[in-house]
Amino acid sequence: MLAAVLGTLDFSSVLTSKQIMIFTMASTYRIPCIIALGAMCKEIGTIKAILLWLTLYLIGLTVAGLCAALF
Numbered sequence: 781m782l783a784a785v786l787g788t789l790d791f792s793s794v795l796t797s798k799q800i801m802i803f804t805m806a807s808t809y810r811i812p813c814i815i816a817l818g819a820m821c822k823e824i825g826t827i828k829a830i831l832l833w834l835t836l837y838l839i840g841l842t843v844a845g846l847c848a849a850l851f
Contacts, residue, residue, distance in 0.1 A: 801851065806841065806843070806844035809840030
């Protein structure tokens with residue numbers, strides 16, 4: 781995904797190591813795709829799936845923000 785957006789596989793030529801670490805932390809705590817969200821809605825219910833998505837989104841932003849501030 782990142783290679784498609786940046787247009788290169790050499791990420792260090794486009795991003796700093798800090799940016800790569802923050803991107804990794806932020807993307808670790810998210811639901812990977814809309815299909816996964818749809819499956820979660822079917823398995824645990826729409827309200828719970830949306831609450832889980834929001835919670836993971838906020839955790840990802842918080843962790844990425846803390847990493848950016850600390851490193």
